[in-house]
Amino acid sequence: MVTEIINSYYNQVKHQDWYFNFNLFTIVEYCLLTYFIYRLIRSKVLRTIILVMSVVYLVISIYDIIGPDFNSYDALSSSLETLFLILFSVFYLFEQISKPDHIFFYAIPEFWVIVAILIYFSGTFFLVNYAQSLLKNESTKVQYSLINTTFDLLKSLLLSVAMVVKGGDKKNNQFSRIDFGNLDEHLNLNR
Amino acid sequence: MTLLQITSNGHSIPYFLYFGTLGMFVLAIALVVFIVFYQRRIIQYQLKMQLMEEEQQKLLLAASIQSQEEERQRIAADLHDDAGPLLATARLYLNENLVHQEMNTQLQAIFSAKQIIDEAIQLIRNISHSLMPSTLKNFGLESAINDVFQKINGSGSINASCRFHDYRRRLSTEKELLLFRIIQELINNTLKHSHASFIHLIQGRNNDQFFIRIHHDGYGITQDTYEKYKIIPEGLGLKNIHSRVKILKANITFEKDPSQTYFKISIELPLEAPL
Numbered sequence: 001m002v003t004e005i006i007n008s009y010y011n012q013v014k015h016q017d018w019y020f021n022f023n024l025f026t027i028v029e030y031c032l033l034t035y036f037i038y039r040l041i042r043s044k045v046l047r048t049i050i051l052v053m054s055v056v057y058l059v060i061s062i063y064d065i066i067g068p069d070f071n072s073y074d075a076l077s078s079s080l081e082t083l084f085l086i087l088f089s090v091f092y093l094f095e096q097i098s099k100p101d102h103i104f105f106y107a108i109p110e111f112w113v114i115v116a117i118l119i120y121f122s123g124t125f126f127l128v129n130y131a132q133s134l135l136k137n138e139s140t141k142v143q144y145s146l147i148n149t150t151f152d153l154l155k156s157l158l159l160s161v162a163m164v165v166k167g168g169d170k171k172n173n174q175f176s177r178i179d180f181g182n183l184d185e186h187l188n189l190n191r
Numbered sequence: 192m193t194l195l196q197i198t199s200n201g202h203s204i205p206y207f208l209y210f211g212t213l214g215m216f217v218l219a220i221a222l223v224v225f226i227v228f229y230q231r232r233i234i235q236y237q238l239k240m241q242l243m244e245e246e247q248q249k250l251l252l253a254a255s256i257q258s259q260e261e262e263r264q265r266i267a268a269d270l271h272d273d274a275g276p277l278l279a280t281a282r283l284y285l286n287e288n289l290v291h292q293e294m295n296t297q298l299q300a301i302f303s304a305k306q307i308i309d310e311a312i313q314l315i316r317n318i319s320h321s322l323m324p325s326t327l328k329n330f331g332l333e334s335a336i337n338d339v340f341q342k343i344n345g346s347g348s349i350n351a352s353c354r355f356h357d358y359r360r361r362l363s364t365e366k367e368l369l370l371f372r373i374i375q376e377l378i379n380n381t382l383k384h385s386h387a388s389f390i391h392l393i394q395g396r397n398n399d400q401f402f403i404r405i406h407h408d409g410y411g412i413t414q415d416t417y418e419k420y421k422i423i424p425e426g427l428g429l430k431n432i433h434s435r436v437k438i439l440k441a442n443i444t445f446e447k448d449p450s451q452t453y454f455k456i457s458i459e460l461p462l463e464a465p466l
Contacts (some may be wrong), residue, residue: 086219100230100237114225126211134208140343147212161242 023077027061029134030054030081033117037088040110042099046091053084078128082121089118109162116158249424251437254430266318273314281307324371327370332367333358336374336392341388349382353392360400362462369435370403370458373443375404376428377456383410385454396462411454417445440464 031054038050061077092114096105105111127134127147134144199426219287286303319325327335333355343351361367374392381390387409412420420426421433436443441460448455 090222097226097230097233099232101232105230117332119216120222123212123213125215130208147432172395173260179402 013062023061023065026078026081027058027065030085031063033085034088035111037085037092037117040092040114041088041095043095044093045096048070050088050091053087057081057084075129075132078131079125080127083123085121086125089121091123107165109165111119112158112162112165116155116162119158120151120155123154124148194222219316241305243422250422250424251430251434253424254433257427258431260307262322266322266448269314269318274311274318277307277311277314279329323368327367328364331361332357332371333394335367335371335450339378339393340373343382345376349387350389353387354392357393357396358394366439366460369439373432373435373458374403374405375430380428381405381407381409382410384409397459401460401462405456406448406453408453411456412445413447413454414445417443 014042027073034050034054039048040046040051057132059078092110101155102108124147126161127144131144134140194216228401245289281304284307289300290424292300324335324338328336336353336355340353356425378390381387385407387407390405390406390407392403394401396402417429417433419431433445436458439460443459444457446455446457447453
């Protein structure tokens with residue numbers, strides 16, 4: 001919504017193209033998703049890596065958005081966003097392997113959100129890299145949209161699963177967290 | 192690059208874009224599936240470990256309860272078989288007909304009753320000492336162990352000696368009692384099963400570690416046997432040793448000397464560790 005407001009300002013007042021909005025949206029999207037993953041990760045080392053990478057990303061992206069080419073498609077910023085978010089998702093999954101705290105990993109909404117992020121950004125990784133050339137003519141633009149929309153739908157589907165899981169059986173969610181003090185209860189659930 | 196392109200309405204989109212996208216998608220799915228299954232395996236492994244730990248705790252608890260029951264039975268048998276008849280005999284000497292007896296007979300009966308009551312007192316004292324040795328309580332571990340070794344030596348069947356190198360500062364009473372029980376059990380085992388000709392105990396300190404080493408030349412056990420007995424229902428004594436060692440946060444090792452001539456048992460405990 002914020003990016004839309006800013007975009008309409010640029011369109012109406014400054015008469016600029018939609019690329020600025022796209023670049024701004026990329027930064028906002030990166031910040032929100034990174035913050036979400038950052039909050040889930042417990043390891044201090046991984047958190048520091050995320051922070052450092054985010055600083056690098058923001059410096060590059062903000063420079064691009066306020067630089068002379070601010071109104072053209074910024075492939076570097078989008079590629080970095082895609083790459084970093086895939087990495088952060090892998091960090092989260094890696095942490096869940098090394099220090100698991102849920103028996104039913106797939107019964108928590110966070111898992112499905114991370115899977116949505118991972119699949120969407122993995123699927124559109126190459127697309128984002130070649131977006132500049134693909135968006136130049138109408139026929140490749142259609143194919144670009146087709147692939148992008150497919151992964152967008154998949155992402156929405158996975159996010160819906162996350163919402164369903166969150167609103168589902170609360171008792172199961174509660175017991176999916178490993179409580180070694182209540183081991184018997186866990187074992188009964190597993191049988 | 193031209194070869195790697197497909198054409199659509201005169202315009203092209205690289206083949207590798209499709210393959211790349213598909214590849215990345217498959218990779219992401221494979222990663223998620225792998226993580227879910229691997230994580231599940233780890234959880235199952237952890238639960239299995241917890242179960243094993245619980246099982247071992249149960250065995251230790253059972254061993255401890257069994258040992259308590261045996262101790263109670265022994266005390267009950269001592270009181271019933273020894274103290275009971277002694278006091279009953281004393282009562283017989285002091286029955287109500289005693290007043291109608293002659294003076295000499297009365298004195299004789301009172302003297303006999305007194306002897307029997309003394310014997311009963313001694314018996315109860317022995318029971319009490321076996322529960323908590325007074326030497327240990329009053330004079331510490333060194334004296335209590337010396338006492339035990341002197342008694343063993345006195346029997347003449349085995350050469351027993353002990354030496355405390357550095358015991359100027361006593362351990363806490365609880366630690367001393369636990370350590371005493373461990374040593375008592377180890378010595379009992381050695382006397383019962385090893386057929387050793389000598390048993391030697393030394394004590395020392397190594398920085399902040401307190402250690403006890405027991406050597407004997409009989410048949411002994413090694414660490415593998417000890418570890419095995421920890422997880423099977425048999426071997427009550429070793430389980431008691433294990434639970435006491437655990438309370439003390441100590442380490443116990445059973446080894447055979449490289450020269451294969453004697454067995455060595457080492458107990459090491461941190462001096463500052465609270466119970």
